[in-house]
Amino acid sequence: MTGHVLEFLGETKLELGPVGEADGNWRSARDENDVLWLVLDRVGSSVNTISEDVIRDLDAIVAKAEAEMPKALVIRSAKTAGFAAGADISSFSEMSDVGAADLLRQAHDVLDRIESLSCPTICVVHGAALGAGFEIALSCDYRIATPGASFGFPEVQLGLHPGLGGTFRLPALIGPTDAMTMMLTGKTAHTKRAKSQGIVDAVVEERHVAAAVEAAARGEIERQRPGLTSRAFGLEQARSLAARQMRSQTEKKAPKEHYPASYALIDLWEKHGDDRDAMRAGEIESFADLLGTETSKNLRRVFFLQQSLKEAGRGEDGIAHVHVIGAGAMGAEIAAMAAIKGKSLTLGDVETAPLGKAVRTAAKICEDKHLSGTEMRDALDRLMPDPKGYGLARADLVIEAASETLEVKHKIFADLKGKLKEGAILATNTSSLSIAKLAQAAPDPSRFAGLHFFNPVSRVDLVEVVAGPDTRDEVAQSLAAFCGSIGKLPALVRDYPGFVVNRTLVPYMLEAMVLMDEGLSKEVIDTAALRFGMPMGPVTLADQVGLDIGLHVAETLQGSLDTPMPAISDDLRQKVEAGHLGKKSGKGFYDWSEGSPHPSADLEGAPDDLTDRLILPMLNACVEVLRQGIARNADQVDAAMIFATGWAPFRGGPLHYAKARGIDEVTARLRALSDAHGPRFAPDPGWGDLG
Numbered sequence: 001m002t003g004h005v006l007e008f009l010g011e012t013k014l015e016l017g018p019v020g021e022a023d024g025n026w027r028s029a030r031d032e033n034d035v036l037w038l039v040l041d042r043v044g045s046s047v048n049t050i051s052e053d054v055i056r057d058l059d060a061i062v063a064k065a066e067a068e069m070p071k072a073l074v075i076r077s078a079k080t081a082g083f084a085a086g087a088d089i090s091s092f093s094e095m096s097d098v099g100a101a102d103l104l105r106q107a108h109d110v111l112d113r114i115e116s117l118s119c120p121t122i123c124v125v126h127g128a129a130l131g132a133g134f135e136i137a138l139s140c141d142y143r144i145a146t147p148g149a150s151f152g153f154p155e156v157q158l159g160l161h162p163g164l165g166g167t168f169r170l171p172a173l174i175g176p177t178d179a180m181t182m183m184l185t186g187k188t189a190h191t192k193r194a195k196s197q198g199i200v201d202a203v204v205e206e207r208h209v210a211a212a213v214e215a216a217a218r219g220e221i222e223r224q225r226p227g228l229t230s231r232a233f234g235l236e237q238a239r240s241l242a243a244r245q246m247r248s249q250t251e252k253k254a255p256k257e258h259y260p261a262s263y264a265l266i267d268l269w270e271k272h273g274d275d276r277d278a279m280r281a282g283e284i285e286s287f288a289d290l291l292g293t294e295t296s297k298n299l300r301r302v303f304f305l306q307q308s309l310k311e312a313g314r315g316e317d318g319i320a321h322v323h324v325i326g327a328g329a330m331g332a333e334i335a336a337m338a339a340i341k342g343k344s345l346t347l348g349d350v351e352t353a354p355l356g357k358a359v360r361t362a363a364k365i366c367e368d369k370h371l372s373g374t375e376m377r378d379a380l381d382r383l384m385p386d387p388k389g390y391g392l393a394r395a396d397l398v399i400e401a402a403s404e405t406l407e408v409k410h411k412i413f414a415d416l417k418g419k420l421k422e423g424a425i426l427a428t429n430t431s432s433l434s435i436a437k438l439a440q441a442a443p444d445p446s447r448f449a450g451l452h453f454f455n456p457v458s459r460v461d462l463v464e465v466v467a468g469p470d471t472r473d474e475v476a477q478s479l480a481a482f483c484g485s486i487g488k489l490p491a492l493v494r495d496y497p498g499f500v501v502n503r504t505l506v507p508y509m510l511e512a513m514v515l516m517d518e519g520l521s522k523e524v525i526d527t528a529a530l531r532f533g534m535p536m537g538p539v540t541l542a543d544q545v546g547l548d549i550g551l552h553v554a555e556t557l558q559g560s561l562d563t564p565m566p567a568i569s570d571d572l573r574q575k576v577e578a579g580h581l582g583k584k585s586g587k588g589f590y591d592w593s594e595g596s597p598h599p600s601a602d603l604e605g606a607p608d609d610l611t612d613r614l615i616l617p618m619l620n621a622c623v624e625v626l627r628q629g630i631a632r633n634a635d636q637v638d639a640a641m642i643f644a645t646g647w648a649p650f651r652g653g654p655l656h657y658a659k660a661r662g663i664d665e666v667t668a669r670l671r672a673l674s675d676a677h678g679p680r681f682a683p684d685p686g687w688g689d690l691g
């Protein structure tokens with residue numbers, strides 16, 4: 001058999017063992033300096049995940065290394081996608097808690113043995129080292145990163161905490177404060193931060209990896225050591241004090257009854273933070289318990305819902321140049337996101353002042369997204385203010401993000417006739433107008449569709465790609481691929497009042513106003529929704545969206561849907577007339593002049609049906625859009641609601657929640673609400689098809 005030469009990003013060349021030698025997911029070779037290279041290359045996957053067989057194969061290789069100790073051992077990945085994305089999430093659903101604990105014990109044993117090897121061990125990381133991938137890296141003496149590498153424990157987003165030694169190896173490496181923050185927030189550390197925190201010992205360009213490995217093997221790279229702070233936490237009292245603070249910080253975002261994993265991690269560290277063996281045993285037991293919680297099952301479901309949206313955004317979009325019409329808040333952020341992700345972009349507006357502001361917005365987004373100086377300069381170079389609309393003629397995609405009236409949009413479309421390049425796509429960012437009606441003025445209705453971004457565009461992942469009656473399939477596909485190429489999650493839906501997301505949200509906000517008319521305080525209403533798990537109460541949400549926009553969407557829906565909706569309150573109309581538009585004007589239902597409201601009220605004495613009055617109409621609307629064929633399936637509706645609105649992720653989405661609660665129970669409750677409060681609560685006829 002011939003040797004196999006592996007190139008890393010076209011630079012480091014490494015002669016590996018014969019292809020097909022029984023190392024399974026790992027390939028190994030000793031180089032001329034007697035350094036043993038272990039290269040993770042999970043069979044049949046573009047991404048390395050850490051599965052049972054990956055660990056089993058690693059076990060066998062470590063045993064060989066123990067028998068024939070090399071001068072140094074290097075672990076790295078063969079995948080261009082990065083080092084490793086953590087444990088294989090798809091395997092979790094088949095595991096019992098006992099099975100999971102057994103597997104974890106075996107995996108811990110392998111990592112402990114790597115840690116105990118008498119030779120220097122070095123992990124070289126390019127791309128992401130997440131979860132169990134990061135834990136493998138932590139078991140090595142040194143971590144060498146190439147630019148663009150990142151390290152993190154996203155387990156909390158799956159309702160879990162690290163399970164393969166992360167809970168004690170990371171605190172030992174960088175100190176408990178930074179380590180716990182990293183594990184509790186799930187945030188990743190990119191090279192600069194990872195270096196300053198002491199996660200990595202060196203950051204080198206790929207071409208210098210071999211030299212850095214040699215230096216580490218000779219002990220010439222200085223390893224970072226945790227400072228005095230970590231020693232202070234050896235005292236139980238100090239840990240208890242810190243743990244109390246961590247719990248109260250966590251409580252603000254993730255209450256224990258909804259997100260138990262963070263609290264399990266804090267408890268574990270508080271109890272055993274000074275005893276590695278107890279941490280190890282406790283980590284395994286706690287991880288296995290968390291796997292079986294509904295929260296974790298639902299959050300793992302959310303991961304796969306996200307993957308299905310990503311899938312819809314794959315493929316070639318054929319879009320190099322984009323022209324955005326309208327440099328308001330939405331247009332500016334759409335332009336910024338597209339420019340950051342490499343599109344050439346022109347941005348037009350009837351006035352010049354918003355164009356300057358849009359460039360400043362783009363610069364701010366670049367900073368928020370931690371772009372390097374060069375990346376930011378390149379992104380801003382790609383974004384060209386274009387008041388005269390010269391970019392229209394070369395645009396593959398024109399996105400209209402102008403005022404939300406049919407007349408304005410019709411006029412813009414009429415002006416475009418004869419100015420667009422052959423084959424260009426025209427999309428509108430309308431949130432409420434009918435795509436069919438807008439298409440009447442489009443130069444080519446077959447190349448016209450809705451591209452509904454959510455505010456703030458730079459932070460909300462979902463985009464509704466709305467096909468009108470004449471939109472060609474390949475146009476919708478191109479738009480979905482465009483969304484994917486700028487880092488967004490597309491939901492391909494059909495034209496309908498409010499599409500999927502606003503159709504579902506409007507009753508939530510309007511019912512809150514009916515409740516206020518009935519005398520309930522906005523704080524009580526918002527608190528009830530927050531306790532259910534919504535990221536924002538309906539009154540705060542209405543203020544955040546803008547009361548003028550909310551009113552407009554509500555009126556559009558009321559005028560075009562057969563289904564009864566809550567009445568639009570006089571208070572809402574009066575506030576809009578008085579210019580109290582919510583967050584953007586500093587005052588709406590809440591006073592925003594001193595920052596965002598944080599409603600928190602005692603629910604004692606609140607009506608028993610308060611939460612159901614807010615939540616069940618959303619479920620009913622989800623069933624309606626499904627029955628009408630607006631969304632493709634129940635999972636797509638759930639994904640759209642979670643990734644557009646942050647709909648209680650730990651419940652797995654509105655329709656998943658309905659099924660878990662029981663369809664008979666939900667429809668009976670809707671009937672009772674309908675009897676008590678009016679036909680707007682009557683169950684949709686589609687419930688029977690949900691199964």
Ligand SMILES: C/C=C/C(=O)SCCNC(=O)CCNC(=O)[C@H](O)C(C)(C)COP(=O)(O)OP(=O)(O)OC[C@H]1O[C@@H](n2cnc3c(N)ncnc32)[C@H](O)[C@@H]1OP(=O)(O)O
Nearest residue numbers: 047049085086087088089090130131132154163164307310
């Ligand atoms: C005891 C230990 C516990 C743990 O380790 S728990 C797991 C912790 N890890 C995570 O939660 C990471 C989850 N993955 C991600 O966040 C993202 O993915 C990445 C940042 C790693 C990459 O994102 P992007 O570049 O956008 O690629 P993509 O389309 O999301 O993923 C490519 C393919 O890889 C699969 N995949 C990624 N991570 C995992 C995983 N951890 N388990 C199972 N599959 C995974 C996806 O599904 C997809 O697959 P397809 O190409 O077939 O659509």
